[in-house]
Amino acid sequence: MANAIGRPTKPVVLEAEEREYLERQVRRRRVSRSMSERCRIILRCADGIQSKVVAAELGVHEHTVGKWRRRFLKDRIEGLLDEARPGRPRTIADDQVAAVIERTLRSKPDDATHWSIRSMAGATGFSHTTIRRIWAAFGLQPHRSETFKLSSDPLFVDKVRDIVGLYLSPPNRALVLSVDEKSQIQALDREQPVLPMMPGMPERRTHSYVRHGTTSLFAALDIASGFVIGKCYKRHRAAEFLDFLKQIDAQVPPDLDVHIIMDNYATHKTALVRTWLARRPHYHVHFTPTSASWINQVERWFAELTRKQLKRGVHTSTSELEQDIRTFIERHNENPKPYRWTKSADEILASVKRFCQTAERTLCGEL
Incomplete structure (x- = not known):
C-alpha cells in the first residue's frame, strides 16, 4: 500500500512467529511502555494501515511510526530493541570495583571503626562520586549498624x-x-x-x-x-x-x-x-x-x-x-x-533458623 502523497512504502508482512511475539509483548504487564508502543506500531502497519493513521491512533508522531517501520523491515524483531547509546567509556575496570568492595567488607581505616565515602576515596585514589556509585550499586552502607539478640533459652x-x-x-x-x-x-x-x-516551623525544645x-x-x-x-x-x-x-x-x-x-x-x-x-x-x-x-x-x-x-x-x-x-x-x-x-x-522458628544460617555463613566468610 502506498501513502496518498510521497514515496510508496514497503508493506510490512509478518511471519506467524513474529506476530505471536509482538502480540505477546503488547499483552505483557511488565514490558516497558516504549517496547509495547513499538510492537503496536508494527502490528498496525502489518494490517495495512497508513503511517499517519497509525500515528493518530497511538498518539505519536508520524516520523516515529516511519522510524520503527524502517528498522523492523531492516532487522525484523531485533530492530525494535534499543541501540547502545554513545557515551563516555568506563574508566574503572571490574577488578578495580571488586577491590573496592573487598576493601569495604574486609578492612577498616586506621582512624575509624568503619569506612566513609571520602576515607575510601582517599585510600583508593578514586573520586568520592565513584565510591558512592559503587556502594549504591552493591547496597553497601558502612555508616549503618543494626543490633540483634538471639535467645539462649533451652526451651x-x-x-x-x-x-x-x-x-x-x-x-x-x-x-x-x-x-x-x-x-x-x-x-x-x-x-x-x-x-x-508554627507554620513552616516545627515544635522546638531544649535538649x-x-x-x-x-x-x-x-x-x-x-x-x-x-x-x-x-x-x-x-x-x-x-x-x-x-x-x-x-x-x-x-x-x-x-x-x-x-x-x-x-x-x-x-x-x-x-x-x-x-x-x-x-x-x-x-x-x-x-x-x-x-x-x-x-x-x-x-x-x-x-x-x-x-x-x-x-x-x-x-x-x-x-x-x-x-x-x-x-x-x-x-x-x-x-x-x-x-x-x-x-x-x-x-x-517464626523458620525465620530464626534462616537468620542463624545467614549469620553462620557470614562469620565463615561465605557471603
Missing part, C-alpha cells in the same frame, strides 16, 4: 509454640493477659519553655531537661479485646507485682481461667508470688523465652504509650506524670482494639 521452641498458640487460638472460657512492667519512667521537664509549632522523679507502670493487656489494666507504683519489687496481680484478680470474673504471659524478671518468680498463684489453680503462667520480649504483646502497647504520651511529654512531678498515664489508659479503654498476631510459631 525457646516450646515457649514460642505455647505463647503463639495462645495468641492464635486462645482457650474457651479463659482470659489471656499479656503482663509486664515499664520501670523507671522519668518525669522530665525542660529547662526552658517549649516553643510551639537539656530537669528530672522530677520516676514511676513504674505495671500493665496487663487483654489480647482478645485490647483492654488494659494498669497501675503506677513508686517501686517495682515483688511486693508491687503481687499487689498488681491482686488488682487483676479483682477485675476478672471468678469463673474464668486466667492465662498470664510474662517475662522471666526476678520479681515474677519470688516465693511470695509463686505461693499466691499456687492458691489459685485457675491461674496459668506462661513465661516468655529469655531475650525475647518481642513476643509479649503488651510491649507493643508500651511502645504506643511512649510514642503518644511520654516521648514529648513535659511533667513537673511524678504525680502529674502518673495522672497523664492514667488518662491515657482511660482513653485507650474507651475504644480498645486488640493487636493482630499474624505469624505462626512455625513461621
Whole structure:
C-alpha cells in the first residue's frame, strides 16, 4: 500500500512467529511502555494501515511510526530493541570495583571503626562520586549498624509454640493477659519553655531537661479485646507485682481461667508470688523465652504509650506524670482494639533458623 502523497512504502508482512511475539509483548504487564508502543506500531502497519493513521491512533508522531517501520523491515524483531547509546567509556575496570568492595567488607581505616565515602576515596585514589556509585550499586552502607539478640533459652521452641498458640487460638472460657512492667519512667521537664509549632516551623525544645522523679507502670493487656489494666507504683519489687496481680484478680470474673504471659524478671518468680498463684489453680503462667520480649504483646502497647504520651511529654512531678498515664489508659479503654498476631510459631522458628544460617555463613566468610 502506498501513502496518498510521497514515496510508496514497503508493506510490512509478518511471519506467524513474529506476530505471536509482538502480540505477546503488547499483552505483557511488565514490558516497558516504549517496547509495547513499538510492537503496536508494527502490528498496525502489518494490517495495512497508513503511517499517519497509525500515528493518530497511538498518539505519536508520524516520523516515529516511519522510524520503527524502517528498522523492523531492516532487522525484523531485533530492530525494535534499543541501540547502545554513545557515551563516555568506563574508566574503572571490574577488578578495580571488586577491590573496592573487598576493601569495604574486609578492612577498616586506621582512624575509624568503619569506612566513609571520602576515607575510601582517599585510600583508593578514586573520586568520592565513584565510591558512592559503587556502594549504591552493591547496597553497601558502612555508616549503618543494626543490633540483634538471639535467645539462649533451652526451651525457646516450646515457649514460642505455647505463647503463639495462645495468641492464635486462645482457650474457651479463659482470659489471656499479656503482663509486664515499664520501670523507671522519668518525669522530665525542660529547662526552658517549649516553643510551639508554627507554620513552616516545627515544635522546638531544649535538649537539656530537669528530672522530677520516676514511676513504674505495671500493665496487663487483654489480647482478645485490647483492654488494659494498669497501675503506677513508686517501686517495682515483688511486693508491687503481687499487689498488681491482686488488682487483676479483682477485675476478672471468678469463673474464668486466667492465662498470664510474662517475662522471666526476678520479681515474677519470688516465693511470695509463686505461693499466691499456687492458691489459685485457675491461674496459668506462661513465661516468655529469655531475650525475647518481642513476643509479649503488651510491649507493643508500651511502645504506643511512649510514642503518644511520654516521648514529648513535659511533667513537673511524678504525680502529674502518673495522672497523664492514667488518662491515657482511660482513653485507650474507651475504644480498645486488640493487636493482630499474624505469624505462626512455625513461621517464626523458620525465620530464626534462616537468620542463624545467614549469620553462620557470614562469620565463615561465605557471603
